[in-house]
Amino acid sequence: MISRSLIAIILIFSIVGCNKHTPPNNYNNGYNYPTPDAEFYTNFSEDWDNWRMEIDDTLCVVQTAFSEDWDNWDFTYGNINGDIYTNFSKDWDNWRLFSNGNTIQINTNFSEDWDNWRIFDPSDGTIIYVRASFSENWDNWDVTVNGDHFADIQTAFSDDFDNWDVYGDLGLLSPQQRIAVLFVPLFAGAIHSQDIHLD
Numbered sequence: 001m002i003s004r005s006l007i008a009i010i011l012i013f014s015i016v017g018c019n020k021h022t023p024p025n026n027y028n029n030g031y032n033y034p035t036p037d038a039e040f041y042t043n044f045s046e047d048w049d050n051w052r053m054e055i056d057d058t059l060c061v062v063q064t065a066f067s068e069d070w071d072n073w074d075f076t077y078g079n080i081n082g083d084i085y086t087n088f089s090k091d092w093d094n095w096r097l098f099s100n101g102n103t104i105q106i107n108t109n110f111s112e113d114w115d116n117w118r119i120f121d122p123s124d125g126t127i128i129y130v131r132a133s134f135s136e137n138w139d140n141w142d143v144t145v146n147g148d149h150f151a152d153i154q155t156a157f158s159d160d161f162d163n164w165d166v167y168g169d170l171g172l173l174s175p176q177q178r179i180a181v182l183f184v185p186l187f188a189g190a191i192h193s194q195d196i197h198l199d
Contacts, residue, residue, distance in 0.1 A: 036165035048190040161189035
């Protein structure tokens with residue numbers, strides 16, 4: 001004869017098993033963020049030279065120094081100005097972000113490894129990795145800071161490289177570090193969109 005406690009356990013498992021489980025709105029790698037914390041987008045559709053970033057209610061303008069000059073970019077973020085440029089012409093593995101007397105290094109981990117980038121700020125020793133979530137998936141990027149997962153960056157719609165959403169707290173980074181992080185998918189997506197292949 002089945003004991004009452006065993007019947008109670010069976011009933012509990014039956015009831016729990018019948019409940020509908022609704023998965024949360026997960027973004028990259030299962031991290032949960034309700035709304036974008038920042039976004040960036042082209043000034044006009046497919047205007048790859050001119051970008052707007054909205055970070056912590058502050059507008060940042062990022063644009064090529066000259067039309068379709070992919071080696072040289074200028075930015076203005078509040079009262080901060082700076083430049084992003086390659087070490088040598090079309091050396092897209094090695095970048096420098098210069099602002100307020102400080103130079104941040106932006107490099108691919110390995111030559112022409114466009115999926116994996118390393119950002120180093122010598123002013124405070126911060127090391128940031130910006131990596132495609134999957135190989136050659138230009139829509140989704142993961143950001144780690146000093147070894148800890150920090151943010152996810154993804155296109156608002158699949159293959160829509162004009163519009164990006166950022167989930168995570170960029171406010172913990174310096175303004176220049178924030179721009180360096182967002183520049184990686186901005187550049188990779190813009191070049192990829194124009195069939196200037198990064199592979």
